[in-house]
Amino acid sequence: MLTAQDARNLADRIFGMTKLPECALNLSSTEDVFIRFANNGITTSGYRVDHSVSISATTEDKRSGSASVSEFSEEALRKAWKKQSRWRASRSPIPRTCRPWGPSSTPRFKLRCGHGGGARRCPDRPREGDPRCGARRQLTAAGLVQRTATASAVANKAGLFGYHESTYAGLTNTMRNSGGTSSGWATQVSTSVADLNGEDAGRIAPTSAYAARARSGSIRENTRSSWNPPR
Numbered sequence: 001m002l003t004a005q006d007a008r009n010l011a012d013r014i015f016g017m018t019k020l021p022e023c024a025l026n027l028s029s030t031e032d033v034f035i036r037f038a039n040n041g042i043t044t045s046g047y048r049v050d051h052s053v054s055i056s057a058t059t060e061d062k063r064s065g066s067a068s069v070s071e072f073s074e075e076a077l078r079k080a081w082k083k084q085s086r087w088r089a090s091r092s093p094i095p096r097t098c099r100p101w102g103p104s105s106t107p108r109f110k111l112r113c114g115h116g117g118g119a120r121r122c123p124d125r126p127r128e129g130d131p132r133c134g135a136r137r138q139l140t141a142a143g144l145v146q147r148t149a150t151a152s153a154v155a156n157k158a159g160l161f162g163y164h165e166s167t168y169a170g171l172t173n174t175m176r177n178s179g180g181t182s183s184g185w186a187t188q189v190s191t192s193v194a195d196l197n198g199e200d201a202g203r204i205a206p207t208s209a210y211a212a213r214a215r216s217g218s219i220r221e222n223t224r225s226s227w228n229p230p231r
Contacts, residue, residue: 002029007153022058024156143173
């Protein structure tokens with residue numbers, strides 16, 4: 001995950017590629033991990049990292065341009081500068097512009113995010129919340145476990161720099177009976193995978209499935225006793 005120092009170093013490297021004084025950028029780095037399970041077993045897992053950087057610059061005659069790329073390599077960043085330079089040359093001057101913000105005087109504070117939390121280890125034997133628990137209860141389990149961490153940063157040549165981290169962790173679990181006549185669903189969300197409790201989700205989903213089956217049976221029974229077919 002992109003740290004604050006990594007973002008600052010990357011901003012300095014990007015700004016070093018041009019002599020224009022009015023330059024700004026927006027950085028974003030997202031890390032996504034997921035495990036999908038169905039039919040009481042893990043079926044798919046994935047890991048994805050997305051990068052993006054948006055660069056903008058203004059010349060002394062007030063011509064501005066911007067460009068975005070989806071990687072942080074030296075070649076990609078230089079292509080972004082060339083792209084925004086061509087776009088800037090084709091635009092008309094902007095007579096009135098705002099002065100870039102300088103370093104912020106607001107006291108720094110840090111929010112606790114959950115990207116550092118580790119996932120709970122899955123034991124060798126089935127337990128509540130494990131996809132294999134559905135088979136033990138003669139139910140079919142399916143769902144998704146996902147963890148996403150995003151780092152964002154803004155900076156300009158006037159000295160402004162800002163950095164923010166956000167995280168998301170989620171668990172969804174659906175269980176249905178073999179006949180497909182009833183199902184139960186449970187979900188949990190947090191900022192850390194360590195806060196997700198598969199045992200709770202494993203208890204709620206089958207309980208809802210059994211309750212739905214009981215309700216559907218009661219409805220059919222009431223309908224059967226109260227309905228008089230036409231003669």
